[in-house]
Amino acid sequence: MLDYLLFGALPYVALAVFLIGSIYRYTKKGFQVSSLSSQFLEGRKLFFGSQFFHWGIVMLFFGHLIGFLIPNAVVAWNGSPVRLLVLEFTAFGFAISSLIGLLLLIKRRATTKRIQMVSNYMDYVVYLVLFVQIASGILMAYYGRWGSNWFASVMTPYLRSVFAFNPNVDLIAQLSTSNTMALLMVKTHIASAFLIIGIIPFTRFVHFLVAPFDYIWRKYQLVIWNWNHKEIRTSRNYFPGKSRDFKNN
């Protein structure tokens, strides 16, 4: 029963809250969408914490994404034991990196007076769920082994069934392994992942939704006109106000 709640219902609750909440916050509360950087108040301790954590978590995110998008390629890559080991150790390394970073960040927030002035309860909730997420992932990898193969063959079909609105909960519920610890960690990891998605709109997690990828192809300089100066002078154009968001650079 719990399995059905966690892997059948929770995903949809989380995704619905995530979608509605994020769109509402982005469109109606744009001023509150920020990474809330505290580097200005404390920069030195932030360096190792933030770098270790973010690079680790970003790599892990894309690793999971690749496993979800092209599971066959992952399985094929893992065909050779050496390549499997390389992949597993790399992923494990990034996980350790993000865990160390997270612990450094928690210590920084807990011990720096200036940072405490800009902290709220949700910051600590974020730390808690991130810790559960990363620690369960690491323990799972330690007890279970070869998670990349398992992700491609079990997790990807499950996630696809979730997105197809036909959740195949049995894939997760009937997982069997000799190691009960690994099983517990897998389930924790999945449930906690959906929890994180669900609380995105209520926490500083929103900043990863506005990651500035468009900066890569944007022009450096940005000039915005209030209205189209050139069109105002042509009497033939009866409705020049159409160019409402006229941008010219």
Next chain:
Amino acid sequence: MNIRSQIAMVFHLDKCIGCHTCSVACKNIWTDRKGAEYMWWNNVETKPGTGYPTKWEDQDIYQGGWKKDGDSVSLKGAGKLKGLKNIFHNPNMPVLDDYYEPWAYRYQDLFDAPEGDDQPIGRAVSLITGEPIEIQSGPNWDDDLSGTPDYARQDVNFKHLSQAEQEAMFQLEKMTFHYLPRICNHCLNPACVASCPSGALYKRGEDGVVLINQERCRAWRMCVTACPYKKSYYNWNTGKSEKCVLCYPRLESGQPPACMHSCVGRIRYLGVMLYDADRIQAVASCDESEIVDRHMDIYLNPNDPAVIKAARENGIADSTIKAAQNSPVYKFVKEWKIALPLHPEFRTLPNLFYVPPLLPAMASVSADGTYDTVSEHLLAGVEKLRVPIRYLSSLFTAGNDDKVMDVFKKLHAVRVSRRDTTVKDVTDKQLNTVMNEASIDVDTANAIFRLTSLATFEERFVIPAAHREEAIEMLENTGDYKGSTGFGFKEKPARGL
């Protein structure tokens, strides 16, 4: 030619008395809020000094501005690759302690203290943590050369001066300083805009004011690094960056910015400049030795019929062109060429120009220690400046001494010419020599004198109408146009099939 209009400014440093009225006016209107206490969108520094934030001019530390990169320019400490790579921790960003920790005093303690033998005190408490602090520094801790060993001697511009020149500047009898009021330069090639990963910063097309969209700022903090003048500030409370808005709500209603309006020395001038936006990249990436000249050349003559025609074609309103023709900034910068940009080597093409201070040239200390105000020329020549020219050229002309000297000759000639007009004890030969060296005539000298000393409010601030009424019409379609079908149609009335 792609002509745009730009609100530009001139600060006349000879007239600045360092009273900080501008800073206080700005603070009261814009930054008297939580998270913004430490921000001084307008601040006044004493030069030589380290300024605010400490050593802001030293781009080896802060990596602000642009650097020449082949035929173009690239951001020194930000940009697409460097910015995104450093997005999790920005190594070149100034932190609170590089500015100062804002504080208030516990005044209530003065009233609440129990009766005793000791004088009650109101302790300083941090405006960030609320805890008592030992005050380390403030926004103008180097005012009037106070704390010279810590501040003035660390001035970044000294790297161009010899040891002897530096020592000379700090001998009590030869000591010299001037004030440097600073606000955002609303640059033509703004590094802050280019550095913003989320595109929150932009330059307004109509008047060139550079703003931060508070709804789009995501606290990536790159603008703080990229601005070489450190005029973009991070609000630690809201998690958004903020900067000088040139009081655009005041500008749009025809009033000068609060810092300029309140200036008791009347050192500030504001007006429109027309410039050719197609030339920005070429000018910003030219050789350092010619950047001042090229920068001045980008501004166009608003009386030139070809410029007027091109400006109209580009949609610049006639009222704006008229304001450009009356612009006091155009006179100082282009006609008389006595105002210079601050640190042009940062390559952002700033729109705030400074008339460099001539005052220290007025007198010198003779060998026997007496204060000698009468030289052979009455007004000591510009060669007898106390302040090394090299120091000022490091501030205003990217190291070109001749350019500063040219300005000083003109400022000196104006003084001699006025002496001739009012006291009449200058010989014709003296007057002619000075005027020829400065290559100005008496009429120009009188015009400079007039705009410097007697200018009225309307002459100092020539602000074009913002034409918001037209903007609103265009946005809302409230008006009616020839050929349309009466009021009430939001869409073009179309005949059905």
